[in-house]
Structure formats: structure tokens, C-alpha cells
Amino acid sequence: MTAPLTGFTSEFKEGVLLDSGVLYVGNVVYGAFQGGLKFDPGITYRNVDFDGKRSPMKLLDIKQSQMPKISGTVITLPPAATALVAGGVSQLEPGADVQATGGWTGATSSYAPQAAGALLVAGDYITDVRAIWLRGGHTNASPKYVQVRFPSAIITKYDVTSQDGQEVAIAIEVEARLDTGWAGYLDGTGTAPYRIEYLTALTNA
Amino acid sequence: MTPLPKYVVPGSLTLPSTASTVQIYGTLRDALLTYTSPSSDTLNDYVGTRVWVRAAPERPIFPYITLRLDRVSQPAYNGYRETAVLEVQCVGKPDSQIALVEGAMDIVDQCLTALMENTSGFMVCRSRMRQTVPQMTEPADSSVVAVVGNYDLYLWPVVLTSRA
Numbered sequence: 127m128t129a130p131l132t133g134f135t136s137e138f139k140e141g142v143l144l145d146s147g148v149l150y151v152g153n154v155v156y157g158a159f160q161g162g163l164k165f166d167p168g169i170t171y172r173n174v175d176f177d178g179k180r181s182p183m184k185l186l187d188i189k190q191s192q193m194p195k196i197s198g199t200v201i202t203l204p205p206a207a208t209a210l211v212a213g214g215v216s217q218l219e220p221g222a223d224v225q226a227t228g229g230w231t232g233a234t235s236s237y238a239p240q241a242a243g244a245l246l247v248a249g250d251y252i253t254d255v256r257a258i259w260l261r262g263g264h265t266n267a268s269p270k271y272v273q274v275r276f277p278s279a280i281i282t283k284y285d286v287t288s289q290d291g292q293e294v295a296i297a298i299e300v301e302a303r304l305d306t307g308w309a310g311y312l313d314g315t316g317t318a319p320y321r322i323e324y325l326t327a328l329t330n331a
Numbered sequence: 332m333t334p335l336p337k338y339v340v341p342g343s344l345t346l347p348s349t350a351s352t353v354q355i356y357g358t359l360r361d362a363l364l365t366y367t368s369p370s371s372d373t374l375n376d377y378v379g380t381r382v383w384v385r386a387a388p389e390r391p392i393f394p395y396i397t398l399r400l401d402r403v404s405q406p407a408y409n410g411y412r413e414t415a416v417l418e419v420q421c422v423g424k425p426d427s428q429i430a431l432v433e434g435a436m437d438i439v440d441q442c443l444t445a446l447m448e449n450t451s452g453f454m455v456c457r458s459r460m461r462q463t464v465p466q467m468t469e470p471a472d473s474s475v476v477a478v479v480g481n482y483d484l485y486l487w488p489v490v491l492t493s494r495a
Contacts, residue, residue: 129495130409130410130411132409132411134408134487138453138487139449139453142453144447145457260447262449262453264447265449
């Protein structure tokens with residue numbers, strides 16, 4: 127008798143990731159999500175072309191661009207200003223302001239997006255966006271997580287969709303932004319705007 | 332160490348383990364009996380150690396819990412991964428035990444929907460369907476109350492991942 131081929135190994139539990147994950151901004155949980163999180167590094171490669179080329183060739187690939195993105199559908203829009211704002215920055219729109227007074231309809235708290243046409247400033251960006259998943263080797267005594275981390279990011283897209291008999295769904299897309307202040311930015315030797323990290327604690331070091 | 336399930340030979344179980352069906356039952360039973368809720372409740376507070384595999388003994392002490400496992404291997408994983416439904420029934424008599432029965436099942440809910448056992452093989456549970464069993468009337472025993480929960484698990488059990 128011959129056992130079937132399998133990708134299962136003794137390392138399986140250390141490598142497998144579980145559940146839908148949680149989005150953090152700094153050490154603050156962003157909210158409750160529906161359907162999990164998706165991370166796409168958004169990498170495009172170009173294989174240099176030349177006359178007579180018959181196939182993509184080794185050593186001619188250039189990593190041309192990156193558009194790292196975390197997307198998901200959040201079902202909470204907390205009313206408290208402190209919950210809407212992480213690190214002093216609006217979570218839904220860059221540059222938005224949460225006003226305790228002065229709402230158009232006399233609301234006690236209003237979310238005031240920034241007018242279009244202005245260049246964003248450093249403080250408009252979200253710091254330390256982290257999508258975190260549990261690893262299969264996790265125990266309470268020996269916690270194990272994996273995170274995708276954007277040191278600097280903005281929410282580039284969101285929409286609000288109500289659903290009959292269900293929670294309102296707010297689909298968001300968070301894109302990483304490379305900090306041009308980092309060493310190596312201009313000569314291309316700097317780091318990418320995201321990393322995948324292995325953690326033993328949920329809190330951000 | 333919690334008491335052994337009935338008919339299990341002392342010393343024959345190494346828990347937690349997924350190396351055999353008997354050990355999977357033992358692991359689930361052990362997880363239930365050793366779980367402490369955030370409010371410091373344990374299943375022992377409700378049913379003692381009366382967690383039986385398949386069926387309770389004759390003339391049982393109430394309330395008690397029974398476990399029954401239905402398992403399906405999936406061809407997509409060449410039979411290495413399986414999904415399972417663990418049926419947990421908590422039965423009380425007389426009907427004044429309904430609060431004990433519901434309370435015990437709350438502990439079971441908390442324990443099993445957080446279950447991730449990775450010591451031997453891999454076993455995870457996150458969801459369930461729970462129903463309060465309708466109370467019978469004559470000629471059935473109208474003093475029996477019960478709650479049944481079906482817990483969805485997925486496993487990479489050693490008994491299937493160690494084939495030659």
C-alpha cells in the first residue's frame with residue numbers, strides 16, 4: 127500500500143495561520159470585521175524586453191512597483207471620537223476631523239472629512255497598521271502571531287453598504303505609504319513599505 | 332488528571348492526542364473538564380465529571396453530558412484533513428435542573444469555540460449550533476430537560492497523517 131502524496135509535514139502547525147485575523151492601528155483594535163482580512167503586496171515585475179526574446183529570462187526581472195494593500199469589511203463605526211481616531215488621525219479618511227460640536231445638523235459628534243485639493247500632511251497618515259493572524263503553534267503559555275505591518279498608511283477607499291437583516295458593511299482598503307524620509311529611499315536601497323513579522327505578543331514593540 | 336472515560340484502560344490514554352479516535356474523544360473530554368471560564372466557572376460545578384462518550388451509564392446521576400463525534404475526511408487533502416461535528420448533549424432530570432443544563436452548555440460553548448489543540452496533530456473548533464430540546468409530555472418522561480450542541484471542528488489528526 128502506498129500513502130498519498132501530501133504537503134503535510136511535522137512543521138505544519140508552526141506554519142499554518144488561523145481564523146480571520148484582526149486589524150490593529152498601533153495597539154488599538156480597528157474594529158470588528160466580517161469575512162476576514164486580505165493582504166496583497168501589489169508587486170509588479172517587468173522582464174526587460176529585447177528584439178528576438180523568446181521567453182521571460184532569468185536575471186532580467188525588475189521589481190517595478192509595490193502597492194501593498196490590506197482590505198476587509200468592518201462592521202463597526204464607533205460613535206466616540208477616541209474610537210474613530212487612532213493616534214490623532216482619522217481612521218476612515220486621511221485628514222478628517224472628529225468634531226465634538228459644530229455639526230451641520232447640531233449633532234453632538236460629527237465626522238468631518240477634509241475638503242479635496244489639499245496635499246496631505248505627515249499627521250494625516252495612519253501609523254503602524256497591522257493585520258495580525260494567529261499561528262497554529264500558538265498556546266497561551268507561548269503566544270505566536272504573524273502580522274503584516276505598514277509603518278505608514280492611509281485608507282484610500284471605503285464605502286458603506288447597508289444590508290437587509292445584517293450589520294452595515296464598511297469595506298475599506300488600507301494602502302501602505304513609503305516614508306520618503308527613510309534612509310535609502312532615493313537610491314532604491316531602502317526597505318519596502320511593509321513587512322511580514324513573527325510576534326510573540328499582540329502589543330506593538 | 333480528570334477521570335477516564337468509561338471502558339478506557341488506565342494508562343492507555345496519553346492526552347492530549349489525536350493518535351486514535353479514543354484519544355480524540357479523551358482529548359475533547361479532558362478539554363471540557365479542565366476548562367475554567369473567565370468568571371471562574373468549570374463544568375465540574377455543573378455536572379461533576381459526568382461527561383460520557385456516546386451514552387451515559389444506566390441509572391445515571393443527572394445532569395450529565397454525552398459526546399458523540401461524526402467525522403468526514405476530505406478528498407481535497409488526500410484524507411489528511413477531516414471535518415467533524417461533535418454532538419454534545421446535556422441532560423437533566425427533574426426539569427428544575429434546566430438552569431444547570433443551560434449553564435453547563437454555556438461552559439461547553441466557551442471551551443469548544445475557543446479550542447485549538449496542537450500538541451499532537453491539530454484540532455480546531457470555532458462554531459456551533461445549539462438547541463434546547465423540546466420538553467416531552469406523556470407518555471415520554473416529561474421531567475427530562477436537555478440541550479444539544481453541534482460543534483464544527485477541523486482536524487489534522489495523527490491517526491490520518493501518519494499513514495504508511
